[in-house]
Amino acid sequence: MKYQWIILALALAAGLITSIIVDKQNQTAAKPEYPMNILESGKEAIDLYNNEDSRIRVVYFGYTHCPDVCPTSLAVLSAALQQLNDDQLQRVWPVFITLDPERDTAEKSAQYAQYFHKNITGMTGTDEQIKALAQKYGVLYMRTELEGSALEYAVDHSSYFYFLKPDGSLIEKVQHTLNPKRLVDTIEQVLQGKSS
Numbered sequence: 001m002k003y004q005w006i007i008l009a010l011a012l013a014a015g016l017i018t019s020i021i022v023d024k025q026n027q028t029a030a031k032p033e034y035p036m037n038i039l040e041s042g043k044e045a046i047d048l049y050n051n052e053d054s055r056i057r058v059v060y061f062g063y064t065h066c067p068d069v070c071p072t073s074l075a076v077l078s079a080a081l082q083q084l085n086d087d088q089l090q091r092v093w094p095v096f097i098t099l100d101p102e103r104d105t106a107e108k109s110a111q112y113a114q115y116f117h118k119n120i121t122g123m124t125g126t127d128e129q130i131k132a133l134a135q136k137y138g139v140l141y142m143r144t145e146l147e148g149s150a151l152e153y154a155v156d157h158s159s160y161f162y163f164l165k166p167d168g169s170l171i172e173k174v175q176h177t178l179n180p181k182r183l184v185d186t187i188e189q190v191l192q193g194k195s196s
Helices: 002-028 069-082 086-090 106-116 127-137 180-191
Strands: 038-041 044-047 056-062 092-098 121-123 141-145 153-157 160-164 170-175
Touching: 038 106, 038 121, 056 069, 056 127, 056 180, 069 092, 069 106, 069 180, 086 092, 086 180, 092 106, 092 127, 106 121, 160 180, 170 180
Parallel strands: 056 092, 092 121
Antiparallel strands: 038 044, 056 160, 141 153, 160 170
């Protein structure tokens, strides 16, 4: 009987130690903490503010479950990209950043963006990164619970295209439009250094 208690105590101790080790491994295997400009797309981490990449960023903030504004805006961005010549296209980096990192994984964001145009990079990050980026550029967004809906919630948000320098400085901001010409004109002006 005495040995049974010793074996039970050893088993409990081994279980506790194993649990602590597994918890520590899970904590180290958790998402790495990046600054706000290092986001994830597909299976890679990408620096939005990489100064070695001289392309002008055209950034749109939205989310993949958006029923109307986001798909419309990304379709307009795609139409604008199709109107650029090869040189202009090489000098622009279109980016979609999700405002719903809870549902939009790196893979899902990347696939969603690619659906609209092969050059659009879809990105996600942590809640903290997304909040920091939204605050930096004045992106307004708010989670709204949808009772009785399979979606559970929506993300109401402002709808702008943000033109950024490689270091993340804001050059220009264009409100949601249904006309790709406005985006094309702004891209051409920014590439020529004539933005307002």
